[in-house]
Amino acid sequence: MVIARVALNVPLDKLFDYEASDAQPDDIGCRAEVPFGRRHMVGVIVELASGTDLPSDKLRPIRRILRDTPPLPADWRALVLACSRYYQHPLGETLAVALPPALRRAEAVPKPNADPLFRITEAGTEARTRLRPGSLASRSLSFLVERGPVRASALKAALPKAAAALRHLSAKGLIETATPAASPAAAQAPVALPEQSAAVEAISGSLGRYQTFLLHGVTGSGKTEVYLVAIERALARASQALMLVPEIALTPQLENRVRTRFPGARIACLHSGMAEGARAGGFIAAANGELDIVLGTRLAVFTPLPRLGLIVVDEEQDPSFKQQDGIRYCARDVAVLRAQQAAVPIVLGSATPSLETFQHARSGRYRLLELPRRALAKSLPSVRCIDTRNAKLQEGLSEPLLAALESTLRRAEQSLIFLNRRGYAPVLACPACGWVSGCEHCSANMVLHLADRVLRCHHCGAQSGVPASCPTCGNQDIHPYGRGTQRVESALRERFPTARVLRVDRDSASTPGKSQALLESIHRGEVDVLVGTQILAKGHDFPRLTLVGVLNADASLHAVDFRAPERLFAQLMQVGGRSGRADLEGEVLIQTEHPDHPLYTALAGHDYHGFATAQLAERQQAGFPPFMFHAILRAEASQLARSLEFLQTAAALGGQLGQAAVTIYDPVPMRLTRRARVERAQLLVESPQRPRLQSFLRAWIAQIYAQRAPAGVRWSIDVDPHEF
DNA sequence: AGCACGCCGACT
DNA sequence: GTCGGCGTGCTC
Numbered sequence: 043m044v045i046a047r048v049a050l051n052v053p054l055d056k057l058f059d060y061e062a063s064d065a066q067p068d069d070i071g072c073r074a075e076v077p078f079g080r081r082h083m084v085g086v087i088v089e090l091a092s093g094t095d096l097p098s099d100k101l102r103p104i105r106r107i108l109r110d111t112p113p114l115p116a117d118w119r120a121l122v123l124a125c126s127r128y129y130q131h132p133l134g135e136t137l138a139v140a141l142p143p144a145l146r147r148a149e150a151v152p153k154p155n156a157d158p159l160f161r162i163t164e165a166g167t168e169a170r171t172r173l174r175p176g177s178l179a180s181r182s183l184s185f186l187v188e189r190g191p192v193r194a195s196a197l198k199a200a201l202p203k204a205a206a207a208l209r210h211l212s213a214k215g216l217i218e219t220a221t222p223a224a225s226p227a228a229a230q231a232p233v234a235l236p237e238q239s240a241a242v243e244a245i246s247g248s249l250g251r252y253q254t255f256l257l258h259g260v261t262g263s264g265k266t267e268v269y270l271v272a273i274e275r276a277l278a279r280a281s282q283a284l285m286l287v288p289e290i291a292l293t294p295q296l297e298n299r300v301r302t303r304f305p306g307a308r309i310a311c312l313h314s315g316m317a318e319g320a321r322a323g324g325f326i327a328a329a330n331g332e333l334d335i336v337l338g339t340r341l342a343v344f345t346p347l348p349r350l351g352l353i354v355v356d357e358e359q360d361p362s363f364k365q366q367d368g369i370r371y372c373a374r375d376v377a378v379l380r381a382q383q384a385a386v387p388i389v390l391g392s393a394t395p396s397l398e399t400f401q402h403a404r405s406g407r408y409r410l411l412e413l414p415r416r417a418l419a420k421s422l423p424s425v426r427c428i429d430t431r432n433a434k435l436q437e438g439l440s441e442p443l444l445a446a447l448e449s450t451l452r453r454a455e456q457s458l459i460f461l462n463r464r465g466y467a468p469v470l471a472c473p474a475c476g477w478v479s480g481c482e483h484c485s486a487n488m489v490l491h492l493a494d495r496v497l498r499c500h501h502c503g504a505q506s507g508v509p510a511s512c513p514t515c516g517n518q519d520i521h522p523y524g525r526g527t528q529r530v531e532s533a534l535r536e537r538f539p540t541a542r543v544l545r546v547d548r549d550s551a552s553t554p555g556k557s558q559a560l561l562e563s564i565h566r567g568e569v570d571v572l573v574g575t576q577i578l579a580k581g582h583d584f585p586r587l588t589l590v591g592v593l594n595a596d597a598s599l600h601a602v603d604f605r606a607p608e609r610l611f612a613q614l615m616q617v618g619g620r621s622g623r624a625d626l627e628g629e630v631l632i633q634t635e636h637p638d639h640p641l642y643t644a645l646a647g648h649d650y651h652g653f654a655t656a657q658l659a660e661r662q663q664a665g666f667p668p669f670m671f672h673a674i675l676r677a678e679a680s681q682l683a684r685s686l687e688f689l690q691t692a693a694a695l696g697g698q699l700g701q702a703a704v705t706i707y708d709p710v711p712m713r714l715t716r717r718a719r720v721e722r723a724q725l726l727v728e729s730p731q732r733p734r735l736q737s738f739l740r741a742w743i744a745q746i747y748a749q750r751a752p753a754g755v756r757w758s759i760d761v762d763p764h765e766f
Numbered sequence: 767a768g769c770a771c772g773c774c775g776a777c778t
Numbered sequence: 779g780t781c782g783g784c785g786t787g788c789t790c
Contacts, residue, residue: 051767052767053767054767077767078768079769079770080768080769080770081768081769134767209772
């Protein structure tokens with residue numbers, strides 16, 4: 043009897059056996075539709091067996107093996123299995139995360155679209171001179187002449203709206219489809235600096251074996267150029283390249299750059315925002331070895347790539363690589379694991395590497411490649427603190443910052459005010475009785491959004507009207523306290539009535555369309571002063587931005603989270619990097635009550651090494667990562683006591699395992715205890731040795747699964763947590 | 767996670 | 779007398 047062992051997307055850490063008389067060894071890795079209770083589900087055949095321990099009345103036949111898509115390859119399954127084990131998450135659920143949504147269903151998957159390769163014909167070469175110069179048809183032909191065979195998508199990336207021109211040219215026989223070469227050519231772009239070429243040589247010297255590189259370079263030092271040349275070298279060996287980037291918002295411009303650079307290459311861009319069909323199509327094309335480059339966000343780390351030759355992770359320190367629900371994997375770490383399994387080099391790039399990565403580079407486990415200069419001759423911005431301890435502030439803005447804004451305006455250059463707080467004011471309160479605008483579902487305050495005339499909870503989304511008087515004592519004189527982007531925006535409008543002020547935060551850039559419109563308006567030079575949160579810090583070169591003002595940074599200086607300084611440093615470095623051009627000096631002004639704080643001193647000196655070294659010394663002293671390895675068990679229930687009780691039981695269970703070198707702390711309520719009517723608690727487990735922690739977790743989590751949580755309590759495990 | 771079964775309160 | 783609340787248990 044042939045038994046198929048199937049992993050299903052259910053929160054149970056086991057496989058399910060089905061009778062599968064027609065299953066062949068080739069079907070391992072295939073998706074299969076199976077009966078499961080009263081319903082049908084799609085799972086993945088993980089192994090075949092000749093028997094089962096299951097009583098025969100329980101065993102049911104598999105419904106159908108989904109052979110329309112190729113089986114998921116063994117190396118891919120090994121990667122997903124390793125993730126499932128490392129993050130202590132059931133294999134079936136991990137597979138479901140790694141697969142695009144369309145492949146989690148039984149319906150047939152649409153064929154990936156072709157993206158044909160075009161070349162110019164003799165007729166086209168002749169016709170070129172007759173075409174009106176500057177017309178799309180003419181420019182398309184020129185592109186083909188310059189670049190050789192070109193993918194339709196590359197042409198569309200280089201020349202927007204070229205799709206119709208392509209159809210015409212093809213119909214008239216001026217272009218024709220070409221057969222792809224084994225390795226697509228890249229457009230020539232000489233590397234500018236010797237340290238860039240040194241980096242490229244080091245990386246390409248490692249092609250064909252595992253090595254992690256940390257590419258450390260300030261904003262504008264030409265990291266992307268190093269990635270692209272390294273990718274070119276990998277493609278030249280007929281390999282595939284995988285490039286991970288933090289945000290969806292950043293992918294379109296990078297995608298265009300990559301497509302234009304590799305006009306003959308088959309490139310797919312994978313992220314959660316795209317249509318399901320296209321995502322599944324990219325996944326399958328990659329699995330079939332038909333793609334040369336995959337560019338994507340964290341989920342793209344699970345793209346099957348039979349000829350994988352190089353992995354690049356840009357902005358490796360970025361928090362968005364860590365998934366914050368379900369299986370809480372870190373795509374950067376999974377990428378390193380994948381590079382090891384596939385025996386290929388991986389490049390982690392950053393201006394402010396995570397301390398984990400930097401420590402590996404210091405210890406020699408990763409190879410450090412430095413790009414110390416800005417490539418385009420632009421100097422680093424000057425960074426200065428404005429001491430606000432005795433300063434008179436106007437709506438949170440100091441005199442020196444206002445003066446700098448004024449003179450930047452006069453020079454017709456752009457300014458950016460960075461403030462990590464949305465809304466008008468973080469709280470509305472009554473000075474008479476002490477009432478504050480608390481959220482009824484969360485242990486947090488409702489934020490005043492004057493733009494929409496509502497109080498809104500940033501944790502659960504609850505909304506209510508703005509009371510005219512205190513709801514408890516009737517006092518008419520209630521005030522907003524603190525300030526967010528909206529308040530700073532209106533203060534700036536009032537202070538500089540002729541300046542064009544634009545606010546960019548999650549509220550004003552809520553959809554990709556809106557955010558695109560905002561960016562375009564900035565690029566057209568229609569904005570003098572930008573006010574915004576961290577979405578402004580990432581990517582995007584602003585044409586005439588020379589002044590960056592930072593408000594309220596001190597808040598993270600005193601945060602309880604030991605990673606707060608690391609994040610603040612990276613964020614300020616990133617936002618500061620927005621200012622200055624080749625021809626325009628950039629300036630960063632930080633309003634602070636701690637102008638002598640080492641973090642700001644390091645920032646002013648552009649001294650990442652100094653900052654990171656000091657932080658690492660502190661971490662080592664305090665026994666924090668990367669010198670300690672953490673896992674957090676979290677529980678949620680309608681009452682805190684039930685969450686704590688569950689964790690208490692779990693802690694006792696863990697204690698009985700008596701694992702050496704593992705410390706189990708007492709359960710504590712989470713910092714934001716109540717969220718959306720759910721009360722949460724957590725339990726920290728640590729060990730100075732990762733393997734010890736891993737083996738403890740394996741035994742412990744198995745027991746927690748076996749015990750089954752009491753009704754109404756939900757739990758989850760976070761290995762290598764980023765937030766506490 | 768679903769989706770059943772199962773045993774106790776307010777409705778046609 | 780039924781509809782439906784969510785507690786408990788199972789899914790190959």
